[in-house]
Amino acid sequence: MTTTMRNNKALLIALSICCFAMTTTSYAQEQQKKDVKVGLVLSGGGAKGLAHIGALKVIEEAGIRIDYIGGTSMGAIVGALYASGYSAHQLDSIFNVADFEKLIQDELPRSAKTFYEKEDAERYALTLPFDDFKISFPSALSKGQNVYNLLAQLTRHVSHIEDFNELPIPFFCVATDIEKGKPVILNKGYLAEAIVASGAFPSLFEPVDIDGTLLIDGGVTNNYPIDEVKAMGADIIIGVDVQDALLDRETLNSAPEILLQINNYRTVEAMVEKSKKTDLYIKPDITDFSVISFDQGRNIIDNGEEAARAKLRSLTGIAQQQAPSAPREKIDAITDEIFINDIKINGNDRYTRAYVRGKLRFKTPSMVSFQKLNEGISNLSATGNFKGIRYRFNNTPLGNQLALDLEEKKNTTFLRLGVHYDDLYKSAGLVNITKKRLLADNDVASLDLILGDNPRYNFEYYIDKGFYWSIGLRSRYNSFEKGVDFDLFQDAAIEAEINNINIDYEDFTNQFYLQTVLREEFAFGIGAEHKRLKISSETIVEREEEETYFEKSDFISAFGFLKLDTYDNRYFPRKGVYFDGDLHWYLHSSDFTKQFNQFALAKAKIGYATTFFDALTLRLESEGGFKIGQTELRSLDFILGGYGNNFVNNIIPFYGYDYLSFGGDSFVKGTITLDYEIFPKNHINFVANYANAADNIFDDGEWFTTPNFSGYAIGYGLETFIGPIEAKYSWSPENDDGRFFFTLGFWF
Numbered sequence: 001m002t003t004t005m006r007n008n009k010a011l012l013i014a015l016s017i018c019c020f021a022m023t024t025t026s027y028a029q030e031q032q033k034k035d036v037k038v039g040l041v042l043s044g045g046g047a048k049g050l051a052h053i054g055a056l057k058v059i060e061e062a063g064i065r066i067d068y069i070g071g072t073s074m075g076a077i078v079g080a081l082y083a084s085g086y087s088a089h090q091l092d093s094i095f096n097v098a099d100f101e102k103l104i105q106d107e108l109p110r111s112a113k114t115f116y117e118k119e120d121a122e123r124y125a126l127t128l129p130f131d132d133f134k135i136s137f138p139s140a141l142s143k144g145q146n147v148y149n150l151l152a153q154l155t156r157h158v159s160h161i162e163d164f165n166e167l168p169i170p171f172f173c174v175a176t177d178i179e180k181g182k183p184v185i186l187n188k189g190y191l192a193e194a195i196v197a198s199g200a201f202p203s204l205f206e207p208v209d210i211d212g213t214l215l216i217d218g219g220v221t222n223n224y225p226i227d228e229v230k231a232m233g234a235d236i237i238i239g240v241d242v243q244d245a246l247l248d249r250e251t252l253n254s255a256p257e258i259l260l261q262i263n264n265y266r267t268v269e270a271m272v273e274k275s276k277k278t279d280l281y282i283k284p285d286i287t288d289f290s291v292i293s294f295d296q297g298r299n300i301i302d303n304g305e306e307a308a309r310a311k312l313r314s315l316t317g318i319a320q321q322q323a324p325s326a327p328r329e330k331i332d333a334i335t336d337e338i339f340i341n342d343i344k345i346n347g348n349d350r351y352t353r354a355y356v357r358g359k360l361r362f363k364t365p366s367m368v369s370f371q372k373l374n375e376g377i378s379n380l381s382a383t384g385n386f387k388g389i390r391y392r393f394n395n396t397p398l399g400n401q402l403a404l405d406l407e408e409k410k411n412t413t414f415l416r417l418g419v420h421y422d423d424l425y426k427s428a429g430l431v432n433i434t435k436k437r438l439l440a441d442n443d444v445a446s447l448d449l450i451l452g453d454n455p456r457y458n459f460e461y462y463i464d465k466g467f468y469w470s471i472g473l474r475s476r477y478n479s480f481e482k483g484v485d486f487d488l489f490q491d492a493a494i495e496a497e498i499n500n501i502n503i504d505y506e507d508f509t510n511q512f513y514l515q516t517v518l519r520e521e522f523a524f525g526i527g528a529e530h531k532r533l534k535i536s537s538e539t540i541v542e543r544e545e546e547e548t549y550f551e552k553s554d555f556i557s558a559f560g561f562l563k564l565d566t567y568d569n570r571y572f573p574r575k576g577v578y579f580d581g582d583l584h585w586y587l588h589s590s591d592f593t594k595q596f597n598q599f600a601l602a603k604a605k606i607g608y609a610t611t612f613f614d615a616l617t618l619r620l621e622s623e624g625g626f627k628i629g630q631t632e633l634r635s636l637d638f639i640l641g642g643y644g645n646n647f648v649n650n651i652i653p654f655y656g657y658d659y660l661s662f663g664g665d666s667f668v669k670g671t672i673t674l675d676y677e678i679f680p681k682n683h684i685n686f687v688a689n690y691a692n693a694a695d696n697i698f699d700d701g702e703w704f705t706t707p708n709f710s711g712y713a714i715g716y717g718l719e720t721f722i723g724p725i726e727a728k729y730s731w732s733p734e735n736d737d738g739r740f741f742f743t744l745g746f747w748f
């Protein structure tokens with residue numbers, strides 16, 4: 001072999017080696033291209049952020065593996081749930097059934113409130129902090145408690161993960177330090193708390209304190225965190241942007257929209273550059289929706305899917321650059337219950353552990369459903385004593401520990417206002433001062449001053465002992481004027497040939513009572529009462545007196561009561577059961593009429609409400625009362641007629657008759673109500689009621705005979721923030737005159 005041939009052979013071998021090396025390198029590079037890391041950026045936008053779910057459906061369909069997720073506000077919520085393991089279709093199902101109105105408004109079920117709290121919440125139109133006699137305004141409309149409860153349940157399966165990089169998909173979200181005005185990256189801690197902070201829209205939700213930093217919505221400073229997702233290691237960025245352009249004056253018709261517009265001054269300009277950095281930019285059409293258009297969630301999700309489907313070819317191309325990977329392990333179902341071994345309580349400086357656990361209403365160790373847990377948290381929230389209630393689950397060798405972090409409210413004094421009109425008490429304005437922690441950590445003192453045609457007052461002092469017997473003091477002055485049938489007083493020692501008289505009715509009552517509560521719907525109590533009752537008239541004048549008194553006595557009595565109230569609404573209940581039983585034993589009287597002997601009055605009311613066809617409610621109610629013992633005293637008899645509630649003593653409403661029309665020392669009454677909610681909070685109703693009322697009807701069997709009194713009413717009711725507004729036309733076959741009843745505002 002010649003030297004030339006040897007050289008050529010060596011060259012050929014060298015070329016072959018280089019070619020093989022180049023082929024191997026090219027193959028390796030191709031393999032690397034087929035395993036690109038994809039980052040997903042989800043912007044904030046309130047309800048418009050539901051479009052992220054539709055976009056995720058198409059991203060999944062294209063076969064893309066998401067390696068990193070960063071989100072802000074609603075983008076943080078959707079992104080966190082997806083990163084924790086939920087599929088896009090599961091998210092669709094979750095948000096499809098969510099009641100956003102209740103979530104955002106922190107609407108608490110009525111069942112979460114004690115009887116005192118129910119009465120407290122159903123009396124006032126406006127409540128304002130009033131410490132040091134200075135009126136202030138709440139920092140937000142909602143504490144975000146219901147949102148937190150839902151997210152804590154949805155993220156239960158990853159609650160043990162404190163480093164969000166260890167989630168099935170590494171994740172972070174953005175919040176804003178309200179004191180420094182700077183963005184804060186949340187990639188560690190408790191996932192539910194982090195995403196609630198990221199979505200704490202100013203004025204709508206309370207700021208969230210995490211490790212001493214007060215946080216609000218991340219959209220204020222960084223609503224599209226693309227640079228932060230790139231820094232995680234993403235090769236390709238897919239961004240879904242649901243932010244608005246600047247709106248015109250016709251569109252700016254709500255406070256959230258105006259706040260968002262102010263915030264968008266910065267973000268709109270920033271998005272010009274950020275959209276250019278995005279490898280695949282998806283911009284759903286959300287021009288017809290606002291940040292609070294949660295009632296149009298279905299359309300918003302569909303628009304997100306439509307926008308992503310327009311980019312399906314590009315999405316498929318990205319998927320082809322990724323190496324095949326195992327399917328994501330999906331969550332089979334949302335956790336319905338959890339075993340809680342112990343409860344750890346932090347932040348309860350003023351309220352005892354027994355008080356807090358008494359409100360939670362469940363024992364440990366035990367298996368606790370999330371419904372039961374949320375009811376307990378709602379019970380705590382309903383007290384109004386806590387600005388924030390956060391909780392997490394800590395894994396311990398003995399099971400799950402429920403760690404409660406409480407933030408007690410600093411405000412202890414409140415100014416409350418209300419208005420009311422009805423045909424008995426006429427017009428009234430209510431001014432209330434409420435003071436919490438007056439003498440004890442878990443007490444509340446409340447004074448109502450009712451100004452108007454018939455001045456009145458209510459004072460209440462209540463010490464809530466939770467599981468134990470609570471203590472209450474109550475003082476009330478009630479008065480009204482009314483024309484009535486003189487026959488109601490025919491047994492009085494006054495003779496007059498007259499059919500109708502005008503009476504002045506005054507009641508001054510003071511009570512001391514003990515009460516125990518089982519759950520929040522059932523209460524039993526005993527107490528002692530002093531009552532001063534005056535009934536007089538200027539229509540009949542005897543001798544030189546300016547008015548004639550039918551009653552002017554002080555009474556001392558002992559009483560007991562039993563209450564059950566599961567109605568979901570006091571004025572327009574759609575479901576639930578109601579029972580109110582009361583027994584008063586009158587032991588002593590100053591005896592103005594010289595007719596007093598010891599006697600007792602027993603009365604009870606029971607009701608049931610159920611709803612058909614989503615909007616038609618049937619309510620059945622029955623009530624009755626009777627006197628025990630021999631006495632000629634008539635001033636505390638049962639008197640029926642008129643419309644309303646919260647009446648004094650034994651005055652009972654009855655359609656078809658005017659107020660204080662008929663009665664006796666015993667009565668029975670039945671009521672059937674059909675209520676149709678034609679639009680949300682708008683009601684049309686028909687009512688029929690029947691009664692027997694006279695003396696001793698339970699002795700002679702009269703209570704079980706054909707009713708002697710009947711009445712009917714048809715009306716319209718509207719639920720408003722000041723209370724119900726109702727107009728009713730009422731009539732009875734027993735008399736020729738129909739009559740209108742009109743009421744406005746909560747009853748007090």
